[in-house]
Amino acid sequence: MADEIKAAGKIKAAGKKIRLGQAVRQVTVDAGLLPKAAGAAGSSASAKPAEGTARINVVSPVTPSVLAMRKSMKLQTAKAQVAKVTAAIDAGSVPADEAKALVLAHLAKIAGTSTAAEKLYRSQHLDAFGGRTPAQLVRAGELRALLVHLSAAMPAAKA
Secondary structure, X not given: OHHHHHHOOOOXXXXXXXXXXXXXXXXXXXXXXXXXOHHHHHOOOOOXXXXXXXXXXXXXXXXXXXXXXXXXXXXXXXXXHHHHHHHHHHHOOOOHHHHHHHHHHHHHHHHXXXXXXXXXXXHOOEHHHOOEOHHHHHHOOOHHHHHHHHHHHHHHHHO
């Protein structure tokens, strides 16, 4: 349907794809029917009404089945990404900068801010790892064990 509308010349898609679940039409309406611009909100009541015509896009809402499909596709994509990262961690093939970012994200959830997370990353000695810091553990390639330790510490930090 979207292709038929574009083919009829009623609407020009400026580099954007028209979603299949949405029927789009461009119609001409009396400009006086449209809401006033945000800047004109403070104008006096004696202001002249808009004259002429304006072209607007009419978009129908997406059906619930399409919304459910999009949600399941996003969930499936997220699960695939998590599986990919988990596989990289297990294989030990996570680059150092990405490993640091991952650990800092976990520490930010525990500490509350990224600044505090950075301080914990560099200076918090972990007794479970012989007094080494998370930075030392990441450099040593012990990312998996560190993430397991931090995940176990998260519920205790929220309680």
